[in-house]
């Protein structure tokens with residue numbers, strides 16, 4: 485009876501529905517795609533294939549009015565589309581309402597985004613480097629011009645993690661987040677571990693699949709992950725973007741022996757980005773990390789990404805999905821487009837802030853240098869096979885208040901006669917561990933540098 489009454493009320497249900505139906509048939513929003521590579525091609529294809537459903541969600545059709553590309557993408561049927569090689573012709577095209585920047589890098593992409601904003605156009609970008617390094621300049625100008633700059637695709641490919649933290653968790657004081665946020669690196673580590681493949685060989689495959697950055701050292705040295713972590717930390721804690729203060733360590737020094745020893749101790753090694761709020765400041769660090777093998781995130785393999793977020797109200801939540809690739813990343817680009825289309829007619833003052841917190845309410849809680857960050861450690865000491873070495877190692881650690889959790893000693897290597905001694909420690913400040921390693925490395929019975937990998941239990 486209630487439903488009937490509601491439907492019969494003039495002025496509520498019918499006009500609303502009618503208005504919505506009409507709005508789908510209003511003039512489509514015109515967008516321009518800058519860059520027709522992996523993500524640009526995926527965006528074009530998804531917009532074309534799902535045009536009708538996307539229009540039903542957005543309330544208006546979305547029409548690709550122009551594409552700026554230096555070369556065609558064989559995976560896209562762009563026949564009939566207006567294509568230009570001059571990206572600024574697109575940005576200055578008065579017909580275009582929203583510019584989608586999928587060029588990448590800090591140079592042309594920055595000019596494209598700034599010019600689009602000057603021209604009063606909204607922007608959707610997948611460019612984490614640009615947002616992490618120049619975000620404040622971009623957002624400040626966007627606020628002045630009353631336009632939106634949306635960047636869901638910049639972090640973790642197809643996972644809507646920006647939206648989850650910025651909107652879904654907005655009740656929470658976020659304590660920490662930790663993520664596998666580089667698909668290429670995770671693909672390399674997974675293939676090396678599961679199939680014993682060589683690093684270079686897997687990297688080449690990641691490049692062929694369109695996962696890797698134009699400069700793949702960004703992937704394997706943790707720079708790409710640090711860009712993404714910078715963005716996540718900013719929207720989680722309401723702090724400015726501070727990429728220059730992120731600690732970054734890559735995966736190129738990892739050995740298959742360490743991967744195997746970690747397994748024997750019940751851990752997996754993952755390339756993790758960690759952002760943690762402490763009383764002294766915010767930890768912002770990317771490095772290889774041992775994670776207990778029974779954590780869900782330890783079992784995230786291949787190009788998949790996952791981000792764990794711990795908030796005071798929600799507790800720990802986990803977001804999982806493809807972190808790179810043509811259509812997963814396009815999924816986030818198109819979701820941003822739909823958001824922009826829905827918000828275009830709203831008052832700019834009342835939109836979701838770019839970095840989750842109001843721009844004039846960012847906190848100056850400092851980013852901690854790595855020496856002041858705290859974690860547990862995995863150490864591999866290459867020791868001479870003599871009595872008393874383990875006692876010396878233990879004494880150096882204990883003199884610095886470093887508590888040993890477990891010790892594993894392997895048989896001597898047939899070639900060099902050295903004994904790998906693997907230790908797990910309790911949590912300690914990095915500075916104290918640096919002192920201990922310096923003391924260990926000068927011992928006569930210790931050969932070469934000590935391998936140190938941080939351990940996070942994520943509980």
Ligand code: HSE
Nearest residue numbers: 666667668695697808
């Ligand atoms: N090179 C990035 C990765 C692409 O491998 O995760 C997605 O940002």
